[in-house]
Amino acid sequence: MINRRKFIQHSTISSLAVLINKNLFASKISNFKNKPIVISTWDAGLEANKAAWQILSKNGRALDAVEKGVMVTEASKNCCIGLGANPDRDGFVTLDACIMDENFNCGSVAFLERIKHPISVARRVMEKTPHVMLVGNGAQQFALNEGFVLEEQKLSKDAQQSYNDWLKKAEYKPGVINIENKQQQAPAKLDNGDWNHDTIGMIAMDANGNLSGSCTTSGMGFKMRGRIGDSPIIGAGLYVDNEFGACVGTGQGEDVIRVAGAHAVVEMMRQGFSAELSCKKIIERIVKIKGDKVKDIQVAFIALDKNGNSGSFAIHSGFNFAIKNNTEEKLIVSKSWV
Numbered sequence: 001m002i003n004r005r006k007f008i009q010h011s012t013i014s015s016l017a018v019l020i021n022k023n024l025f026a027s028k029i030s031n032f033k034n035k036p037i038v039i040s041t042w043d044a045g046l047e048a049n050k051a052a053w054q055i056l057s058k059n060g061r062a063l064d065a066v067e068k069g070v071m072v073t074e075a076s077k078n079c080c081i082g083l084g085a086n087p088d089r090d091g092f093v094t095l096d097a098c099i100m101d102e103n104f105n106c107g108s109v110a111f112l113e114r115i116k117h118p119i120s121v122a123r124r125v126m127e128k129t130p131h132v133m134l135v136g137n138g139a140q141q142f143a144l145n146e147g148f149v150l151e152e153q154k155l156s157k158d159a160q161q162s163y164n165d166w167l168k169k170a171e172y173k174p175g176v177i178n179i180e181n182k183q184q185q186a187p188a189k190l191d192n193g194d195w196n197h198d199t200i201g202m203i204a205m206d207a208n209g210n211l212s213g214s215c216t217t218s219g220m221g222f223k224m225r226g227r228i229g230d231s232p233i234i235g236a237g238l239y240v241d242n243e244f245g246a247c248v249g250t251g252q253g254e255d256v257i258r259v260a261g262a263h264a265v266v267e268m269m270r271q272g273f274s275a276e277l278s279c280k281k282i283i284e285r286i287v288k289i290k291g292d293k294v295k296d297i298q299v300a301f302i303a304l305d306k307n308g309n310s311g312s313f314a315i316h317s318g319f320n321f322a323i324k325n326n327t328e329e330k331l332i333v334s335k336s337w338v
């Protein structure tokens, strides 16, 4: 038989448990008020977000959204990301991509040639192999085995023109990625002929509150053959921790890699900083490392925290990112260090 004292103890504990549960439940609800949501780098992100939204708005998975979203950009003839993009200095387009889901599953391909959708190959690496990263011929062979088709490399008119211009001097001078034409927010062609915006990074949170991210690029124009930037490197170009947030980077890959950029930003969110402040702190770290040389490089991060709040920060002005959720669809001009 249960005595009075035990009964009171028991019911107090039960009410406490109910209260705690209620609070947990309440915080879960308010945490996810902004879902679903998708953000992606640069103005090309507006189109890419639309494709991602078709999945997110039907309660689809964030992972599917970030794959389908960036595929739009990979396939675009007007953009300098896919097979028509700037080649390496030997004239070959080489592509890098990675993807990460809400359970720390991740896949990546690098130095991949003549495959239209590197992001989908990266996803197959994640889902069908025990590995995280495949590169070069091995990645291409894997893609072919998976049913992907070997495409002809066909440089866009702009890429061909830029490459022809570059060949006149063939001066190897990396370090000009994404420094914007300050007068324009639109993609700008630099004086030396390089094109900006050869990358798209995307982060989505689905209706279940799960985060995923993707990143795909043709990398630095006229790069040394075999050069790989941050974009296919988990922790540098992309990182997702479903408990705290996700981040994707763009810009001078070498400088993102040296601070393990995307992972560093997510660690800041883990410590409780906002998405924007987390991006800013890691940009400041890069600025400090680079000293005077910072004028020659651009790096930008976008981040999404577990509450669906987005933020970004860049070294130079001119960076923007696209956002879409239930209430807004727009480009946001990023804050920057200069």
Ligand code: SD4
Binding pocket: 177, 178, 196, 197, 198, 199, 217, 218, 219, 220, 228, 229, 230, 231, 249, 250, 251, 252, 253, 254
């Ligand atoms: C790279 N991070 O290959 C890429 C380039 C980039 O917009 O982001 N361009 O280093």
